[in-house]
Amino acid sequence: MKKHIISIISFTIISLTCLSQPGADEILKKVEKNMSSDNRVFESVMTIHGNRTSRTITSRTWSVGDKRSFTEYLSPAREQGTKMLKLENQLWIYSPSTDRTIQISGHMLRQSVMGSDLSYEDMMDDRKLTDVYTSVVSGEEVIDSRRSYILDLTAKVTDAAYHSRKMWIDSERFVPLREELFAKSGQLLKRTNLSDVKQIEGRWFPETVIYKDILKQGGGTEFKITSIKFNQKIPEYIFTKAALKQ
Amino acid sequence: MIKFLLKGLIRDKSRSRLPVIVVATGVMLTVLMHAYIKGLMGDTIEMNARFSNGHVKVMTKAYAENMNQTPNDLALIGTAKMLSNLKNQFPEMEWAQRIQFGGLIDAPDENGETKAQGPALGIGLDLLTAGTKETFRLNLTNSLVRGKMPENKGEVLLSEGLSQKLSVNPGDKVTFIGSTMNGSMTVFNFSVAGTLSFGNEILDKGAIIVDIEDVRNALDMSDATGEILGFFQNGFYDDESAINTSEKFNSAYSGNPDEFAPVMKSLSQQGSMGQYVAMSEYWVNYIAFVFIIAMSLVLWNAGLLGGLRRYGEVGIRLAMGEEKGQVYRTMIFESVIIGLAGSLIGTFLGLFFAWLIQKYGIDISGLMKGSSIMMPSIIRARITPADYYLGFIPGLISTVLGTMLSGIGIYKRQTARLFKELEA
Numbered sequence: 001m002k003k004h005i006i007s008i009i010s011f012t013i014i015s016l017t018c019l020s021q022p023g024a025d026e027i028l029k030k031v032e033k034n035m036s037s038d039n040r041v042f043e044s045v046m047t048i049h050g051n052r053t054s055r056t057i058t059s060r061t062w063s064v065g066d067k068r069s070f071t072e073y074l075s076p077a078r079e080q081g082t083k084m085l086k087l088e089n090q091l092w093i094y095s096p097s098t099d100r101t102i103q104i105s106g107h108m109l110r111q112s113v114m115g116s117d118l119s120y121e122d123m124m125d126d127r128k129l130t131d132v133y134t135s136v137v138s139g140e141e142v143i144d145s146r147r148s149y150i151l152d153l154t155a156k157v158t159d160a161a162y163h164s165r166k167m168w169i170d171s172e173r174f175v176p177l178r179e180e181l182f183a184k185s186g187q188l189l190k191r192t193n194l195s196d197v198k199q200i201e202g203r204w205f206p207e208t209v210i211y212k213d214i215l216k217q218g219g220g221t222e223f224k225i226t227s228i229k230f231n232q233k234i235p236e237y238i239f240t241k242a243a244l245k246q
Numbered sequence: 247m248i249k250f251l252l253k254g255l256i257r258d259k260s261r262s263r264l265p266v267i268v269v270a271t272g273v274m275l276t277v278l279m280h281a282y283i284k285g286l287m288g289d290t291i292e293m294n295a296r297f298s299n300g301h302v303k304v305m306t307k308a309y310a311e312n313m314n315q316t317p318n319d320l321a322l323i324g325t326a327k328m329l330s331n332l333k334n335q336f337p338e339m340e341w342a343q344r345i346q347f348g349g350l351i352d353a354p355d356e357n358g359e360t361k362a363q364g365p366a367l368g369i370g371l372d373l374l375t376a377g378t379k380e381t382f383r384l385n386l387t388n389s390l391v392r393g394k395m396p397e398n399k400g401e402v403l404l405s406e407g408l409s410q411k412l413s414v415n416p417g418d419k420v421t422f423i424g425s426t427m428n429g430s431m432t433v434f435n436f437s438v439a440g441t442l443s444f445g446n447e448i449l450d451k452g453a454i455i456v457d458i459e460d461v462r463n464a465l466d467m468s469d470a471t472g473e474i475l476g477f478f479q480n481g482f483y484d485d486e487s488a489i490n491t492s493e494k495f496n497s498a499y500s501g502n503p504d505e506f507a508p509v510m511k512s513l514s515q516q517g518s519m520g521q522y523v524a525m526s527e528y529w530v531n532y533i534a535f536v537f538i539i540a541m542s543l544v545l546w547n548a549g550l551l552g553g554l555r556r557y558g559e560v561g562i563r564l565a566m567g568e569e570k571g572q573v574y575r576t577m578i579f580e581s582v583i584i585g586l587a588g589s590l591i592g593t594f595l596g597l598f599f600a601w602l603i604q605k606y607g608i609d610i611s612g613l614m615k616g617s618s619i620m621m622p623s624i625i626r627a628r629i630t631p632a633d634y635y636l637g638f639i640p641g642l643i644s645t646v647l648g649t650m651l652s653g654i655g656i657y658k659r660q661t662a663r664l665f666k667e668l669e670a
Contacts, residue, residue: 050428079430097433097434101358
C-alpha cells in the first residue's frame with residue numbers, strides 16, 4: 001500500500017512538472033511575441049572587437065515586421081551616410097562616397113556587416129523560427145541567475161542558413177539569453193549572448209547582444225541598443241531605393 | 247723553354263692562330279650559352295618575384311601563415327617607419343610596398359545601375375610617385391593595349407579581358423566592391439585609364455592595377471600594407487643572399503611572440519617557390535653540363551687533330567734525335583698555351599656578349615602574341631661567377647687532353663721506320 005502511495009505521488013509530481021513546462025513551439029511563439037513587433041525605430045552602437053583594434057559604429061534603423069528595414073550609419077566618418085535597405089529577400093547598400101547603390105546578392109551575402117561577426121545572410125533570414133526549424137525542449141539550465149529552457153532546433157527546410165541551433169530561453173520572461181548556431185557537420189559556427197533584458201512598452205527585450213563568429217579571429221561584436229521605440233508611424237518612402245540617396 | 251715555344255707558336259701561324267680561334271670560339275659559346283640559359287631559366291623566377299614574391303618579402307607572421315589568401319586584415323601597420331628602417335638596414339636592396347586584394351568590379355549604366363559585374367584580382371603598387379620603378383618591374387607600359395598609364399589619383403588599369411567582359415573603355419567609371427582591412431564592405435569608384443595584356447590567362451581574365459594610395463583609401467589601410475617586397479639592385483634573384491638577408495632581419499624579431507610582428511621570407515621560402523628555385527638550379531646545371539661535355543668533345547677532337555696533323559714534323563724531330571718525352575712535353579706545353587690563350591679570349595668575348603644580352607636583352611615580344619604562358623617579352627642573359635671559369639673546362643682541359651691522346655702515338659713509333667715514312 002505504502003509503495004502504491006509513493007508511486008502515485010511521484011507520478012503526480014512528474015506529470016505536473018511536465019505539464020508546467022510549455023512545449024518548444026509554445027516557447028518560441030512567446031519569444032517571438034517579445035522580440036517581434038509591427039514596427040520599431042531604434043538607435044544602436046555596434047562595437048567590433050578586432051584582432052588589433054576595436055571600432056564603434058552607430059546607426060539608426062527603421063523596420064516594419066521582419067521583411068522591411070532601413071538602416072542609416074551615423075558614425076564613424078568613413079561609414080557616415082552609408083545606408084542599407086532590406087525589402088523581403090533583397091538587400092541594397094548605398095555608398096555616399098561613390099553615389100552608387102549596390103545590391104548584395106549571392107556569395108556577397110556571406111560577407112560580414114561592417115566587419116562585424118554578423119553576416120548579411122544573418123540579417124536576411126527573416127523567417128519565423130517555427131517555420132524553419134523543428135524544436136524540442138532538451139533541458140533546463142541557469143544562465144546569469146535566470147532559469148532557462150534549452151531548446152534544440154533542427155532545420156526542416158533545405159535553405160536554412162544554419163542546420164541546427166541551440167537556444168537558452170528565460171523561463172519567465174521568454175527572452176533568449178544565449179544561442180549557438182551549428183553547421184550540418186556539427187561544427188559550432190556562431191555564439192550569441194543576450195543581456196540587459198529590460199521591460200520596454202510591456203515586453204521584455206534584450207538591449208545588448210554579443211555576437212561571436214567562432215571561425216573569425218577577434219573578440220566578437222557587441223551590439224547595444226541605445227534607444228528603441230515600438231509601433232511608430234514610419235513613412236512608406238523610407239522603404240524605397242529612392243530614400244537611399246536622400 | 248716556354249719562351250722558345252712561344253716564339254715557335256707566334257711565328258708558325260698554322261700552329262697558333264687557327265687553334266686559338268677554334269678554342270676561343272668554343273669557350274665563347276660555352277660562356278655565352280651558360281649565361282643565356284641561366285638568364286632564361288631565371289626569368290620565370292624573376293617574373294614571380296616582380297609580380298608577387300619579391301626577392302624577399304616582409305609581412306606579419308600571421309599574414310605569412312596564410313599568404314595564399316592575401317589576408318589584408320593581418321597586414322603590416324606603420325609601414326612608413328618600417329620602410330625607412332629597411333632602407334637603412336639593407337641599402338643594397340630596393341623596397342616596394344604592395345597590397346594584393348580581391349573583389350568585384352561593377353560597371354554602371356547611364357542611370358548608375360549595375361550594367362555588368364565581374365570578379366577582380368587587384369595589385370596595389372606605387373604608380374604615381376616620380377621615378378617609381380614599379381611600372382618597369384611589371385612591364386606595364388609595354389603591356390598597355392588601350393588608353394594610357396594612370397597619371398592621377400583614382401585611375402585604374404584593367405586587364406583587356408575584364409574590360410571587354412564589362413564593356414568598359416578607357417575613360418569610363420567603374421566601381422570596386424570589396425572588403426576593407428577591418429572586414430567591412432567597401433565601395434570605391436575608379437576611372438579606367440587603360441587596359442593591359444599580361445600574356446597570362448589568370449591576370450588577363452580579371453586583373454586590376456591600382457596606385458597603392460588609392461588601394462589604401464579603398465581598403466581603409468592608412469599607413470598599412472600587405473607586403474613589402476625587396477629586390478636586389480642587379481635585378482637577379484640570389485637564393486643565398488636572400489636567405490642571409492632574411493635571417494639578418496628576422497634575428498631582430500626572433501623572440502617576439504606577437505603574431506603581427508614582421509617576418510622576412512626569401513623567395514625560395516614562400517610556398518612552392520623553393521621547389522621551383524631548386525628545380526631551376528638543377529636544370530641550369532644539367533643543361534650547362536651537357537653543353538660543356540659537347541663543347542669539350544669538339545675541342546678535344548680539335549686538339550687530337552692538331553696533334554695528328556704534326557705527325558710528319560714529330561717524325562723529323564724524332565729522326566733528328568730528339569727524345570720522345572721531350573717532343574711529347576713540348577706538344578703538351580704548346581697545347582696548354584693555346585688552351586689558356588683561347589680560353590682567356592673566349593671567356594672575355596663570351597662575357598662581353600652575355601653582358602650585352604644581359605643589359606639590352608633580346609626582344610621576343612613578336613613571338614609572344616597570343617601566348618598563354620606568362621613569360622617576359624625580353625629575354626636577358628645572366629652573368630654568374632661560374633661564367634668566369636666554366637669556359638676553361640673545354641678550352642684548356644679538353645684541348646690538352648686531346649693533344650695528350652694524339653701524342654701517345656709518339657711512343658709507339660719505331661725510329662727504324664721513320665725514314666721509310668719520311669721517304670713515302
